[in-house]
Amino acid sequence: MAEHHRPPKNRGFYLKMKLLPKHTRPPPEKSCFFRYYKWLLWLSLSLYFFSSCFISNNNPPSNSDSSHKSQSTLLQSTNITALNPSGVLNDLKIFVYDLPPKYNSDWLSNKRCSNHLFASEVAIHRALLTSEVRTFDPYDADFFFVPVYVSCNFSTVNGFPAIGHARSLISSAIQLISSQYPFWNRTHGSDHVFVASHDFGACFHTLEDVAIADGIPEFLKRSIILQTFGVEYKHPCQDVDNVVIPPYVSPQSLRNTLEKEPVNRRRDIWVFFRGKMELHPKNVSGRYYSKQVRTEIWRKFNSDRRFYLQRQRYEGYQSEIARSVFCLCPLGWAPWSPRLVESVALGCVPVIISDGIRLPFPRAVGWEEISVRVAEKDVGKLGRILEEVAATNLSQIQRKLGEGRRRRALLFNDEVEEGDATWQVLEALSQKLHKSYKRVKHQWSVDT
Template identity: 45%
Template sequence: MWGDMRGLAILLIIASFVGISAKELEQGQQTERIAGSAGDVLEDDPVGRLKVYVYELPSKYNKKILQKDSRCLTHMFAAEIFMHRFLLSSPVRTLNPDEADWFYTPVYATCELTPNGLPLPFKSPRMMRSAIQLISSNWPYWNRTEGADHFFVVPHDFGACFHYQEEKAIQRGILPLLKRATLVQTFGQRNHVCLKEGSITIPPYAPPQKMQAHLIPPDTPRSIFVYFRGLFYDVGNDPEGGYYARGARASVWENFKNNPLFDISTDHPTTYYEDMQRAVFCLCPLGWAPWSPRLVEGVIFGCIPVIIADDIVLPFADAIPWEEIGVFVAEKDVFKLDTILTSISPEVILRKQRLLANPSMKQAMLFPQPAQPGDAFHQILNGLARKLPHDESIYLKPDEKILNWTAGPASDRKPW
């Protein structure tokens, strides 16, 4: 009884702040097609527009690593595994490398996990170097371009910089041997040494079946105004505080922990997915990296993502109209979140919700099993297809070398 009364009270508070009637908040919103070029890109079909050759590597680079720890299948970096599986049976795959537009090297670089499930990236550079040495020694295609017609899936926090702490990732830089390749990565931040020009930015992996199992009726009232569950301080890795999330999460907690419009906590309830479907806005602040699975979850559950991460490069930005579906708040303005969100007009909120209800946009954020038209796998292929045809300048002259095989930390050059 108290829960129902409190939910109604919050619903009325929300309605009074944003000017939407309780009836409008309770009603499921109709979907709206994404207009213009973004909608066209979202609905592209990559089949017939490119051919991909998948290198057959020894299983120590992929399958054997997964056999040691099946948790790799459910963490946020699992796209590297599912992309490999997808390509093996995709109609864009060619068994004739001489007709390939792109070459793919299946290396599971984020599948070595700590006991608490966090990837250890320290061996990743050695592993990747070893795989590149293998393909360059056994096939002629790498040496023609030094990887300019190759792509690699590197979904770790800072992509091919292979470190989870930004300062050390910046010092390390992108693995030198990958500097001509196209990188498919979750990390994206403008003017950052770990984001290579021409990279394809993808969403982090969020288990589609798990989210599907938690769907609630679409006409359920959105009785939570702002929702967030997660860390505000990472005491273990940032004992002095203030560096984690560049202080943005700490500011959220300090300013809004007692605000009735903000349902925020470090607790992670079993009703987490259901709660997101009851919320109008879902906070998506940076952590150690600018992105998190909350971006995916917000889109899937129709909760307007509030993106707090300066200079973030968002997944499939040419297909997903992030400016229209989300709200961007500068890190320095976090203390004004309540004013910013309550000042958004009812019409704008309702339109964002209609766009978020678009099934094709939800599909583009997921890596379903089996693959489905328009999903994240296909959006990656669309990104590769839009880079074709390759410019003739990518092909090296006889005996020409551009990449430095001895560059980078000495530890990276140890045998793997």
């Protein structure tokens, strides 16, 4: 493998000036007046240069100079720290494995693979390929990204992702990289990163009881998992080093919606929800969907004119979100929902009804400032709770909800942008450098 060379540091430059020429022979004897005149001239020149320097450093530059300087500084900041302001990412380096297409790109023949709610596995991979943190030298890497798309196998029966093949597909990828590279074996995969963007993350099943019974595969328990599933209590499906990420919502679809329904328009829907609401929540498997929360919402508020509730699918439902004041985000089979992202992005206050949910990137988004949390047991009191919010701090919530940085933190772009969802992932990984073999080895060599 070719040795990785880093460019030498810029040492700057200096200018050596000779104010007086050297003489090859002794000068003739000067008069007393000439000697004093020489020193007076020397002193005058010194004072002149000193005062010029002092004045130029203290007087503000002209408008044209100032404009030129600020543009130069901005360009430098953009080029050097666009992805890493103030060194937040700690010079993070990630090596992306180039796996055979059967693990990733072959699945893209179905366009849904890169656009459905589980597509963060595709989006993160794409963004890393052109990211400034990517390194082509694996010996220079802090982390190793393993791009396996496990949510792109859509069932022909119901059209939903079928992830029964996920464990065997990831296991096969690990066998491949561990046989061709030394990096998995030296840490047992602790510095390797995977995406598990479906219902119960690294447990790889859509039903919680089955997911818990299966648990996390042994071969992934040392790795870092980027997963949409997260709760604030102990749960077998998050018993691994993990980063909670948002579900995928297409930025382009949101832009299209905002072109037709700008967020500053009048919102004529007070409370909105469109989605699966079972009249009889216990399905054929004997399980209760949404812990009966959605059924209770339908039963209690279907006839309430303040609530716009729809059980049918509608492709243009984002336009309804953009027209709404409050958007209900109840749990489904899993605690999380793409409505969390869509509501924030379209300026609708998310009403989160999912006990103990752990939300993505809390420091960047500030969920407590832009959302309303309602306990599952209090879902029957929704009308009264939201009336109280509307009468007290709704305008403050909406103002903070309109801050672009919060929206940006939940969206995955084709290329990493400062503050976006992939950038938040990188920031989270930069807090886990204790798992970087390169850093630990370097620290060990320094200490010894």
